[in-house]
Structure formats: structure tokens, C-alpha cells
Amino acid sequence: MERVPILKIGQILLVSIQIDLQDQTVQVLQEDLAERIVRTGARGVIIDITAVDIVDSFIGRMFSTIASMSRLMDAETVVVGMRPAVAITLVELGLSLGGVRTALDLEKGMRLLGASLPSLADGR
Template identity: 80%
Template structure:
């Protein structure tokens, strides 16, 4: 079974999904990520889905589950690089990624997570809601 690599960048974990996820790989990612958040004390998680072209209801629920699990472990989640077709599919399936911030690219996603560590206020990031 393939594993999705999880990289540590400061106090953020970076998950870069390079292929469409199979169900078993997604389940392994959820377990691996929970373990890494606890072990490293990460304050944020960035999930880069730029390479993901197709999602189904299971994978959509897994993204929501990963975000909920991260929140319980005191880490914020930002999903970056979502393609329009993926966003449309999630909406058509009735799946919302509640509690998950989104950003168009990795740089903006990391900046969103960096806002907590700045004492002078959040960085200049436009609200895309």
C-alpha cells in the first residue's frame, strides 16, 4: 500500500497528494497524520491537492474527517490547490469541508497558518468567501 508523505515545515505539517487517492491510502493518511500531529506538536496542516483530479464521496468525507481530527488535536487545516472540478463535485455530493480553510496555492495556505504566530495581527490575505 502506498503512503502519502508528510513533511514538517516549522510547526506545520505539509501533505502533498500527488495522485488520486485510493480508499486504503486515504485511511492510512488519516492515521499517519494523527500520529504525526501528536508526535510533533504541529499547530497546522496544509493538504495540497493540486494533483487530485477526481474525488468521490468517500475521499471528500476523508478530507472533512482529517480536518475534524486535526482540530481535536489543536491543529488548523488548510486545503490548497483545489481544482474547479473537485470543488464542483464536492458541492454536488453535498459535502462541505466545515472548519477547513482553503487557499489557491501553497504559499497562501502557509501564510494563513502563520497568522496565529504573529502578534501584530494576521497577514494580508484576502478572504475568499
């Protein structure tokens, strides 16, 4: 099973999904991320799905789970880069991802986190 790498930039953890996600990979990622948030004291999590061509109910639920979980550990989550076809499909599937913040791209996602946490992007 492949693992999704978690990168740290300042106080933000960046997860860029570049592989076809299978369910076990998703579960391991949630656990890895929880552990990294606590260990690094990160204040923000960005999940970049620019390269993800489908989001089904299992993957969609991961976004909600990570958002809720990180909030409990004092970190904000933003999902960035959702493709239009993925957004259309998610709505028709019946998954609205309530409670998950989104931004169009990585830069806007960084800015969104930076706006609520001013010292975030400069790495202190």
C-alpha cells in the same frame, strides 16, 4: 498500497497528494497524520490537492475528518489547491466540506496558518 508522505516545515505538516487515492491509502494517511501531529507538536496541517483530479465522498470526508481530528490536537488544517472542476463537482455531489478551511494555493495556505499563529512559519 502506496503511502502519502508527510513533510514537516517548521510547525506545519505538509501533505502533498500526488497519487490516485484509494480508500485504504486515505485511512492510513489519517492515522499517520494523527500520530505525526502528536509526535511533532505541529500546529498546522496543509493538504495540497493541486495534483488531485477527483474528490469523491470518501476523499472529501477525509478532509473533514483530518480537520476535526487535528483541531482536537491543537492544530489547524487548510486544504489548498482545489481545481475548479473538482469544486464544481463536489458541490453538485452534495459535499460542502463545512468546517474545512481552504486556500487557493500553498503560499496562501501557509500565510493563513501563519496569520493565526505568528511564530509558525519561522520554524521555532
